[in-house]
Amino acid sequence: MNAPPNLPPAPMGRERLVVIGNGMAGCRAVEEILARDPARYAITIFGAEPRVNYNRIMLSPVLAGEKTFDDIVINTAQWYADNAITLISGDPVVSIDRAAQTVISKAGHVEPYDRLLIATGSDPFIIPVPGKDLAGVVTFRDLDDVDKMLAAAETGGSAVVIGGGLLGLEAAHGLCLRGMATTVIHLMPTLMERQLDEAAGWLLKTELERRGQTILTGADTAEILGADGKVTGVRLKDGREIAADIVVMAVGIRPATALAREAGLEVERGILVDDHMLTSDPAIMAVGECVQHRGICYGLVAPLWDMCRVLADAAVGAPGAGYAGSVTSTKLKVSGIDLFSAGDFSGGEGCEDIVMRDAARGAYKRVIVKDNKLVGAVLYGDTADGSWYFDLLKREEDISAIREALIFGQAFASGGGALADPNAAVAALSDDAEICGCNGVTKGTVLATINAGACSLDAVRSQCKASASCGSCTGLVESLLSLALGDEVKSGPKTMCKCTTFSHDDVRRQIVEKELKAIPAVMQALTWKTPDGCASCRPALNYYLLCAWPGEYVDDQKSRFVNERLHANIQKDGTYSVVPRMWGGVTTPDELRAIADAADKYQARLVKVTGGQRIDLFGIKKEDLPGIWADLNAAGMVSGHAYGKSLRTVKTCVGSEWCRFGTQDSTGLGIKTERMTWGSWMPHKFKIAVSGCPRNCAEATIKDFGVICVDSGYELHVGGNGGIHLRGTDLLSKVTTEQEALDVCAAFIQLYREQAWYLERTAPWIERVGLDSVKAQLFDDPDAVARLAARFHYSQQFMQDDPWARRAAGEDAELHQHLAEFRPFPTLNITEAAQ
Amino acid sequence: MIGEWIDIGPTGQISPGNARTLPVQGGEEIAIFHTMDHQFYALVNKCPHKHGPLSQGIVHGTEVTCPLHSWKISLKTGEAQGDDKGCVPTIPIRVDAGRLYLLRSALMAARAPQVAA
Ligand code: SRM
Ligand SMILES: Cc1cc2nc3c(=O)[nH]c(=O)nc-3n(C[C@H](O)[C@H](O)[C@H](O)COP(=O)(O)OP(=O)(O)OC[C@H]3O[C@@H](n4cnc5c(N)ncnc54)[C@H](O)[C@@H]3O)c2cc1C
Ligand code: SF4
Ligand code: FES
Numbered sequence: 001m002n003a004p005p006n007l008p009p010a011p012m013g014r015e016r017l018v019v020i021g022n023g024m025a026g027c028r029a030v031e032e033i034l035a036r037d038p039a040r041y042a043i044t045i046f047g048a049e050p051r052v053n054y055n056r057i058m059l060s061p062v063l064a065g066e067k068t069f070d071d072i073v074i075n076t077a078q079w080y081a082d083n084a085i086t087l088i089s090g091d092p093v094v095s096i097d098r099a100a101q102t103v104i105s106k107a108g109h110v111e112p113y114d115r116l117l118i119a120t121g122s123d124p125f126i127i128p129v130p131g132k133d134l135a136g137v138v139t140f141r142d143l144d145d146v147d148k149m150l151a152a153a154e155t156g157g158s159a160v161v162i163g164g165g166l167l168g169l170e171a172a173h174g175l176c177l178r179g180m181a182t183t184v185i186h187l188m189p190t191l192m193e194r195q196l197d198e199a200a201g202w203l204l205k206t207e208l209e210r211r212g213q214t215i216l217t218g219a220d221t222a223e224i225l226g227a228d229g230k231v232t233g234v235r236l237k238d239g240r241e242i243a244a245d246i247v248v249m250a251v252g253i254r255p256a257t258a259l260a261r262e263a264g265l266e267v268e269r270g271i272l273v274d275d276h277m278l279t280s281d282p283a284i285m286a287v288g289e290c291v292q293h294r295g296i297c298y299g300l301v302a303p304l305w306d307m308c309r310v311l312a313d314a315a316v317g318a319p320g321a322g323y324a325g326s327v328t329s330t331k332l333k334v335s336g337i338d339l340f341s342a343g344d345f346s347g348g349e350g351c352e353d354i355v356m357r358d359a360a361r362g363a364y365k366r367v368i369v370k371d372n373k374l375v376g377a378v379l380y381g382d383t384a385d386g387s388w389y390f391d392l393l394k395r396e397e398d399i400s401a402i403r404e405a406l407i408f409g410q411a412f413a414s415g416g417g418a419l420a421d422p423n424a425a426v427a428a429l430s431d432d433a434e435i436c437g438c439n440g441v442t443k444g445t446v447l448a449t450i451n452a453g454a455c456s457l458d459a460v461r462s463q464c465k466a467s468a469s470c471g472s473c474t475g476l477v478e479s480l481l482s483l484a485l486g487d488e489v490k491s492g493p494k495t496m497c498k499c500t501t502f503s504h505d506d507v508r509r510q511i512v513e514k515e516l517k518a519i520p521a522v523m524q525a526l527t528w529k530t531p532d533g534c535a536s537c538r539p540a541l542n543y544y545l546l547c548a549w550p551g552e553y554v555d556d557q558k559s560r561f562v563n564e565r566l567h568a569n570i571q572k573d574g575t576y577s578v579v580p581r582m583w584g585g586v587t588t589p590d591e592l593r594a595i596a597d598a599a600d601k602y603q604a605r606l607v608k609v610t611g612g613q614r615i616d617l618f619g620i621k622k623e624d625l626p627g628i629w630a631d632l633n634a635a636g637m638v639s640g641h642a643y644g645k646s647l648r649t650v651k652t653c654v655g656s657e658w659c660r661f662g663t664q665d666s667t668g669l670g671i672k673t674e675r676m677t678w679g680s681w682m683p684h685k686f687k688i689a690v691s692g693c694p695r696n697c698a699e700a701t702i703k704d705f706g707v708i709c710v711d712s713g714y715e716l717h718v719g720g721n722g723g724i725h726l727r728g729t730d731l732l733s734k735v736t737t738e739q740e741a742l743d744v745c746a747a748f749i750q751l752y753r754e755q756a757w758y759l760e761r762t763a764p765w766i767e768r769v770g771l772d773s774v775k776a777q778l779f780d781d782p783d784a785v786a787r788l789a790a791r792f793h794y795s796q797q798f799m800q801d802d803p804w805a806r807r808a809a810g811e812d813a814e815l816h817q818h819l820a821e822f823r824p825f826p827t828l829n830i831t832e833a834a835q
Numbered sequence: 836m837i838g839e840w841i842d843i844g845p846t847g848q849i850s851p852g853n854a855r856t857l858p859v860q861g862g863e864e865i866a867i868f869h870t871m872d873h874q875f876y877a878l879v880n881k882c883p884h885k886h887g888p889l890s891q892g893i894v895h896g897t898e899v900t901c902p903l904h905s906w907k908i909s910l911k912t913g914e915a916q917g918d919d920k921g922c923v924p925t926i927p928i929r930v931d932a933g934r935l936y937l938l939r940s941a942l943m944a945a946r947a948p949q950v951a952a
Contacts, residue, residue: 125932187847193873220847254932269931346872348897348911532871535895558852558871562891562902570902574888622891819855819867820843822942 022047025288131224883921
């Protein structure tokens with residue numbers, strides 16, 4: 001629309017073009033203009049850097065020692081001379097006088113222009129922490145920065161890179177290759193989160209760690225430490241300190257807009273330009289990272305090349321259709337790591353994920369399809385098809401015809417016809433073609449197994465082991481089943497959820513066998529079909545990992561339901577209820593006073609005795625939870641886990657201490673049992689009761705584990721359930737001492753913890769596996785109880801850590817605090833929550 | 836979108852998969868979500884069903900499951916998904932240089948939906 005007006009020619013017959021910024025966009029724009037009309041302008045370029053124009057993106061290979069500066073020069077001094085360009089380098093422009101049409105440099109040089117081009121790029125963003133100005137704190141933007149890093153690397157020592165994005169990781173890679181002990185500090189939980197999803201970010205982190213870098217994610221820098229004005233380390237907000245001889249800040253960039261802003265041009269985040277790269281002043285153009293076009297500021301070179309072409313068209317008086325914005329893609333320039341990302345992978349309505357994982361090769365591919373078009377792609381480990389996907393994406397091509405084969409890549413998908421149909425492709429394989437790489441099973445063997453009667457995926461897996469390990473050949477086995485049996489294929493036992501072809505049991509077994517210790521590790525190794533699981537498999541995996549690797553696995557809070565995340569039960573009005581543990585239902589006047597004080601102080605709207613023999617305080621605000629917990633902790637009380645898939649309560653009756661019928665100390669045993677079992681995470685909630693005689697006042701026969709005391713000892717009952725489907729317990733065994741009762745209790749819980757499916761209470765679990773199987777596993781081998789109990793006690797070491805105490809001490813404070821408060825009247829005021 | 840953008844602080848204050856709240860004096864409390872894929876969304880913190888606090892739900896993709904009765908609400912449109920009907924106002928949000936900005940006019944105009952009968 002706004003093609004630049006034609007200005008009268010300059011005195012020398014040429015218009016005077018002044019360029020501010022001797023970088024990638026500025027020089028490319030000049031090249032494009034010269035290519036169109038070499039005689040139109042008398043050109044002067046100002047550059048703040050004291051050197052000719054070079055390829056900034058290759059600074060990474062220079063740092064890594066793979067290239068030298070000479071290798072990356074784009075335009076030598078000769079080029080400027082040949083084209084009669086005046087280069088004023090090492091002298092930045094300090095102001096623009098639009099009325100006089102001149103620019104003024106730091107050294108006092110005043111240069112008149114007819115046409116001005118601003119191409120000032122970006123400034124690295126420096127996080128405003130104490131110590132940011134110490135010597136040894138550098139950014140990664142130009143050759144001087146690289147020289148500083150190389151000088152530091154000469155003496156060895158250690159480097160900290162703040163920022164785990166593209167730039168930070170390339171800096172870290174270079175410093176690591178140069179022999180420095182390198183640590184990357186990244187605020188977010190996954191690396192390169194703008195370009196990679198959780199799965200790919202995890203693979204990348206694992207690989208960088210394997211190469212010797214230390215990667216700290218979810219790490220927030222509090223301060224840069226120094227001595228004698230020189231950096232010595234970094235302290236994180238959680239108190240950790242990391243020694244450093246050099247700190248590289250690579251947390252982001254900001255368009256360099258100061259000059260334009262001061263000259264009164266329209267500037268938001270970047271300098272505003274129209275589709276012909278014209279600013280709000282028709283004599284001034286702008287290009288590169290410093291501009292904002294249709295709301296977007298770019299930080300990669302590909303869009304700049306597009307901008308430079310339209311700019312040149314307009315600058316020589318032949319404006320074309322103009323710039324319509326660019327779709328960008330990312331690669332990481334770290335040798336040996338193949339990674340590609342393009343487009344939008346945020347998902348949303350109508351988006352469908354297609355995921356392929358190859359556990360053996362460490363590859364992960366995900367494409368996102370919407371309305372039959374490819375809208376995003378994330379590739380790790382195998383990026384051969386990156387440019388093909390990117391092309392489909394940019395051209396918004398209709399992919400419905402190749403949809404089935406899309407994820408297998410171009411060679412497969414464009415094979416067309418027979419090959420695009422996975423079944424036909426499998427049919428075309430020879431009998432000795434290998435189907436399952438993990439277990440070395442050929443197509444012939446799989447077919448023989450099917451013909452011998454295996455008519456489900458599960459049967460094939462168990463009989464010939466094909467697809468029983470990582471599962472990446474599941475699709476092939478399924479194709480063979482449907483080729484051989486057509487509609488006769490039987491579906492196997494239920495898979496965990498739609499994200500996987502494995503059942504709960506298979507997943508649990510493989511977590512242990514393959515020593516998988518993180519959710520993304522399970523998803524990669526077992527070739528999950530979705531990028532990051534769903535609301536049903538994430539909590540399950542979190543539990544399975546916690547159960548398999550006590551003390552090692554780090555709980556994933558975002559994979560927990562709100563009640564478990566907030567350690568309180570959410571109520572219909574969004575407030576919470578708080579239930580402190582009351583061991584065996586026994587309390588003291590001091591505890592009751594503390595509860596009463598807390599109820600007053602935090603204005604509990606209801607104080608109720610629960611069906612689980614303890615007290616519930618209702619109507620507590622999420623902001624007040626850490627406070628009320630601190631008060632209850634101070635009186636010796638801990639979380640009652642009334643919200644958890646965990647041990648809830650141990651109900652007791654008064655027993656032999658007081659009751660005229662009591663046969664044993666049921667209250668005492670109940671308290672001991674609760675002390676032993678509290679804090680334990682389980683597949684579902686777990687309730688215990690101990691009754692002092694068969695009158696059973698503690699209702700022990702509808703509990704997950706119930707004890708009925710009798711004269712001769714203790715009857716142990718399991719698998720009871722109140723709730724919608726009432727189920728009375730089964731008698732498990734009878735023992736004579738309290739210790740035996742406690743041992744069997746611990747062993748039974750551990751068996752349940754290790755074998756039940758997530759969200760399966762003991763009642764349905766026992767109905768599924770049978771009481772006999774539970775008994776056999778506990779009692780056939782005389783050592784079984786001791787072994788299971790030992791595993792339970794080992795895990796309890798880590799679980800019996802009151803979550804309320806940790807929160808009261810400030811852990812995860814952001815879950816309880818408002819972000820800020822907005823008070824529009826009378827003055828605009830934002831108070832940031834205490835950080 | 837033209838208008839005044841209010842800076843509500845650094846993105847790092849909300850970890851992915853979580854949400855945090857912003858009470859507005861004289862207006863509705865706003866929930867600001869950070870998805871696992873690192874997008875930010877802002878909605879009135881009241882479920883169209885029975886005003887459940889959406890900020891406390893599990894975030895998956897670009898939806899949140901309400902913690903009270905598990906309606907699924909689109910973070911992009913505020914619309915209830917599936918067979919449920921209802922919509923909660925969204926507030927335009929922008930990320931710039933690691934900070935979050937909300938559109939002031941929308942922040943003040945947002946009103947909670949009527950509770951479903
Ligand atoms: C508070 C309490 C009611 C009371 O005021 O007494 C209660 C309250 C709730 N129960 Fe319960 N149950 C309470 C004792 C019981 C009992 C009685 C008992 O434990 O002896 C039962 C029957 C016994 C049993 O569990 O087998 C019971 C069977 C259920 C069930 C059905 C479980 C089942 O397996 O079928 C649910 C639903 C669920 O868990 O999925 C449930 C779910 C709930 C939830 C968590 C509903 C929810 O999802 O929000 C309620 C939370 C309220 C809150 O915010 O605290 N509640 N609930 C009791 C807390 C006990 C405690 O101190 O921890
Ligand atoms: C280490 C590194 C690796 C990168 N890797 C990639 C990659 O792999 N792929 C990719 O697409 N992009 C990559 N980039 C980004 C890419 O380099 C930039 O997008 C590109 O350089 C932007 O071009 P520009 O001309 O807008 O800015 P620049 O290239 O920064 O040029 C701006 C120039 O203007 C000068 N200047 C600023 N103010 C003034 C003033 N007042 N007076 C005179 N001169 C001034 C600056 O000194 C600078 O030389 C990388 C960047 C870095 C730093
Ligand atoms: S019985 Fe129903 S209404 Fe009562 S607390 Fe339990 S879940 Fe809530
Ligand atoms: S209030 Fe949200 S689903 Fe009922």
